[in-house]
Amino acid sequence: MAHIKLLNEELPGIVGLLNYSPATAQPLLLLAETLLRGPSTLTSGEREIIAASVSYRNQCHFCHTSHAAAAAAHLNAGVGLIDEIKAGLPNTDVSDKLRALLNIAHQVQGSGKNVKETDIKAARDLGATDKEIHDTVLIAAAFCMYNRYVDGLGTWAPAENEAYMEMGKQLAHIGYGKS
Amino acid sequence: MAHIKLLNEELPGIVGLLNYSPATAQPLLLLAETLLRGPSTLTSGEREIIAASVSYRNQCHFCHTSHAAAAAAHLNAGVGLIDEIKAGLPNTDVSDKLRALLNIAHQVQGSGKNVKETDIKAARDLGATDKEIHDTVLIAAAFCMYNRYVDGLGTWAPAENEAYMEMGKQLAHIGYGKS
Numbered sequence: 001m002a003h004i005k006l007l008n009e010e011l012p013g014i015v016g017l018l019n020y021s022p023a024t025a026q027p028l029l030l031l032a033e034t035l036l037r038g039p040s041t042l043t044s045g046e047r048e049i050i051a052a053s054v055s056y057r058n059q060c061h062f063c064h065t066s067h068a069a070a071a072a073a074h075l076n077a078g079v080g081l082i083d084e085i086k087a088g089l090p091n092t093d094v095s096d097k098l099r100a101l102l103n104i105a106h107q108v109q110g111s112g113k114n115v116k117e118t119d120i121k122a123a124r125d126l127g128a129t130d131k132e133i134h135d136t137v138l139i140a141a142a143f144c145m146y147n148r149y150v151d152g153l154g155t156w157a158p159a160e161n162e163a164y165m166e167m168g169k170q171l172a173h174i175g176y177g178k179s
Numbered sequence: 180m181a182h183i184k185l186l187n188e189e190l191p192g193i194v195g196l197l198n199y200s201p202a203t204a205q206p207l208l209l210l211a212e213t214l215l216r217g218p219s220t221l222t223s224g225e226r227e228i229i230a231a232s233v234s235y236r237n238q239c240h241f242c243h244t245s246h247a248a249a250a251a252a253h254l255n256a257g258v259g260l261i262d263e264i265k266a267g268l269p270n271t272d273v274s275d276k277l278r279a280l281l282n283i284a285h286q287v288q289g290s291g292k293n294v295k296e297t298d299i300k301a302a303r304d305l306g307a308t309d310k311e312i313h314d315t316v317l318i319a320a321a322f323c324m325y326n327r328y329v330d331g332l333g334t335w336a337p338a339e340n341e342a343y344m345e346m347g348k349q350l351a352h353i354g355y356g357k358s
Contacts, residue, residue, distance in 0.1 A: 003312065004299075004313055005309055017313075020313065021310075021313060023213050023218075024210065024213055024317060026209070027206040027207070027209040027210035027213065028210065030209075031203065031206035031207065034205075035203065039202075058290065058291075059292060060291065104331075111237065111327070111330070112239065112328070112329060112331035112332075115182065115330075115331045115333065117333075120182045120183075130184055131200075133183055133332075134183055134196075134199065134200060137327070137328060137331040137332050138200075138203060138328055140327065141324045141325075141327035141331060142324050144320075144323045144324055145321050145323055145324035146320075147291060147320075148290065148316070148320035148323055149291070149316060149320040150291060151291025152283075152286070152287040152291035152294045152316040152319070153312075153313065153316050154294065154296075
């Protein structure tokens with residue numbers, strides 16, 4: 001049970017919190033929509049992988065699994081992508097540029113101060129633009145917020161990966177416009 | 180110098196980033212305005228102390244000092260409040276409820292999963308409402324984002340506390356509505 005009395009305790013993860021606090025839900029949803037589905041030279045699938053990977057490193061089961069499922073929906077991949085992201089995508093064909101951006105995201109997950117000039121240069125040498133580096137840092141930073149919001153208030157989350165696949169399709173194809 | 184080429188390199192901390200990326204600036208500013216200056220039974224001074232204290236623990240000099248200066252403006256305190264917040268407010272008259280909420284915020288800074296039922300109960304026993312606990316967790320989580328955004332992109336920040344006092348007044352009295 002969550003640490004506070006939600007309006008509808010059946011709503012999992014951040015969904016119950018957005019429902020509890022509409023005033024903060026509005027900017028939180030707009031930020032996710034902009035970062036993950038707004039105009040970008042990174043695909044939404046790539047951006048959802050960054051979000052899911054950071055969430056996994058923050059041990060936020062709800063955020064990791066729902067955003068990995070969204071990545072799977074964007075990439076027409078199966079449920080196996082969820083555990084693939086946990087493992088660092090050893091069997092998934094992603095660009096070296098995305099791997100370099102994921103390295104930056106993982107540094108940000110620990111602390112903004114962990115990002116080194118060499119991390120930036122490695123991404124840039126593989127073709128990453130300033131805007132892609134900016135967006136990667138902000139996606140990683142934003143999920144350090146969403147993850148702490150979801151877990152800091154003790155929300156519940158379905159355990160099984162399969163339970164997130166329908167939610168992943170909705171996030172991918174309908175988006176973050178509605179709480 | 181920042182890790183990416185900003186439009187105006189003279190703008191410090193998050194200010195240069197908001198200027199670089201207006202699409203994400205809009206929800207980031209609206210979230211700060213809602214959390215720190217929106218309707219709440221916590222004063223804006225109390226909420227800025229929570230924001231500053233979390234930022235200090237994330238070693239984000241720009242965010243700590245600017246939000247501590249905003250707290251000073253709300254509380255009609257001097258520049259000394261900035262270092263007082265670093266030290267855990269040993270000489271400042273704040274309520275036991277705020278100290279219990281700060282403890283929750285400090286747990287969230289480490290990880291959402293660090294918040295224990297006993298932390299919540301301690302705050303509740305001192306009069307904290309569910310909404311106050313919710314807002315405290317989300318302020319702490321949000322500053323784990325802002326701090327990583329500012330430092331993850333290597334922005335510059337003025338060193339001296341005194342350089343932030345005017346900015347603190349603007350944040351306190353004008354707010355976060357404009358980038």
